[in-house]
Amino acid sequence: MNILQMPRMIFSFSDGWDDLIRIHPSIARLFALLVLPLSLLPPAMIYYAGGRYGDVFVQGITPAQWQAAAGIFFLAELLTVPIMAWLIHLVARVNNAETNYHACFTLAAIAPVSLWLSSLTLFVPNLFFGVIVGGFGLLGSVGLIYRGVYALFAMREDIKALQMATVIASAGLFMWLILMQIVLIH
Numbered sequence: 001m002n003i004l005q006m007p008r009m010i011f012s013f014s015d016g017w018d019d020l021i022r023i024h025p026s027i028a029r030l031f032a033l034l035v036l037p038l039s040l041l042p043p044a045m046i047y048y049a050g051g052r053y054g055d056v057f058v059q060g061i062t063p064a065q066w067q068a069a070a071g072i073f074f075l076a077e078l079l080t081v082p083i084m085a086w087l088i089h090l091v092a093r094v095n096n097a098e099t100n101y102h103a104c105f106t107l108a109a110i111a112p113v114s115l116w117l118s119s120l121t122l123f124v125p126n127l128f129f130g131v132i133v134g135g136f137g138l139l140g141s142v143g144l145i146y147r148g149v150y151a152l153f154a155m156r157e158d159i160k161a162l163q164m165a166t167v168i169a170s171a172g173l174f175m176w177l178i179l180m181q182i183v184l185i186h
Contacts, residue, residue: 003034006113010143017151020106027102030109035081039115043074043121044184051124057185067185074183080175084108087171092153095164099153108150111172114140138176142169 005016025033032081037127049057050066085101086107121130146165155161 004139008145009035009110009147010114010140011147013147013150017147020110021151023104024102027105030106031081034113035078035109039074039077039081041116042077043070045119046070046073049122049125049145053113056125057130069185073179076179079110080179081105081112084111084168084172084175088168091164091167091171095160097149097153097155097164102132102134103152105154107145107168108177110148111141111144111168112176114138114144115176139171139174145169145172164174 002016002019009016041144045071048076050061050070054061054066071080082105085105088104088107089099089101092104114137115134118133121133124130141175142165145168146162149155149165149168150161153161153164155164156164
């Protein structure tokens, strides 16, 4: 799978998805080659931005607190992907979608890619810019979830796919907000 296909995957039901289905990477491979490296981006950016200009984002937080938040955030991210895969599997079962845990994990691993990449905006010490780009990252994640439900679960009913994607995206947004609270609390 090529990460450069992600923008097409947001807007297409087949571009990139067909290759992913054909390649059928194992859960371990997805975790090692996609989840692990990309989930390092936000903590690295939190560490960098917090140490350089953390007061732009939250007043009075020391660089040591930003470092602790980055470490906790990384561990929480790694736990979030399998938890989301489990939730996706539950949603699929409730909606009588014929799928397996592998497809659910694949979706859980791909859905946050745009959010992980949006963390690169922390190179710019501007809260407004980060919020705007983070919003686009969130929209990209929602697009990946909807297209992924349709492609990975072989859905052919638009309403059912949209319903499942809405529930999954809502759960993902909730998890993302929890992760943001981890950063802000520390």
